[in-house]
Amino acid sequence: DQQVKQNSPSLSVQEGRISILNCDYTNSMFDYFLWYKKYPAEGPTFLISISSIKDKNEDGRFTVFLNKSAKHLSLHIVPSQPGDSAVYFCAASGDFNKFYFGSGTKLNVKP
Amino acid sequence: EAQVTQNPRYLITVTGKKLTVTCSQNMNHEYMSWYRQDPGLGLRQIYYSMNVEVTDKGDVPEGYKVSRKEKRNFPLILESPSPNQTSLYFCASSFSPRRNTDTQYFGPGTRLTVL
Secondary structure: OOOEEOOOOEEEEEOOOOEEEEEEEOOOOOOEEEEEEEOOOOOOEEEEEEEOOOOEEEEOOEEEEEEOOOOEEEEEEOOOOHHHOEEEEEEEEOOOOOEEEOOOEEEEEEO | OOOEEEEOOEEEEOOOOOEEEEEEEOOOOOEEEEEEEEOOOEEEEEEEEEEOOEEEEOOOOOOOEEOOOOOOEOOEEEOOOOHHHOEEEEEEEEOOOOOOOOOOEEOOOEEEEEO
16 A cells, blocks of 8 residues: 555646645654656656655745644645646655655646 | 766666666765665665665565675665566665755666566
């Protein structure tokens, strides 16, 4: 059973608007969370991370929110740009440097 | 250029024929890992290595072997491939993947088909 879930396989957003990608996890031992972006025919690239001692982390247009009680994290992209169109994976880790990824959400930002 | 390289990028093989996918990084990273990506399942970790001669199982290690004899290389070995190992494989490396200032760098992927 997947410990990290992304329930929306795809999301379409207009350029300039906010994109919100969601991720849920089941393991309460996870204490480090990441978002990766993946373009076709390339490997994933790191976007932003957050540790469990925080509930928000910002990096430019990207903000990750963590709700530990709900075991939920989200990625906000504001404003969305066509170049943001990609597949986004959330990932989580507890001890021992093992990582668990979600199934991905394909974001399409329309010009 | 700092990078993670994988070879081959594409491979079609038959059931039972041993194969090795190589992974090399030029960033002096201590941590290396292998993942497979399958539709609807995302990336799943196969094996990881914290340093030379130190390897450990990820979430889906069955049917795979790894070795870490040198810091820069982390080959993935399929002793007897089966069709359910048809997948897209990624190698990744990092100094320390759980530090907020560091993360895993991924290779470009190897598309493996086992007939």
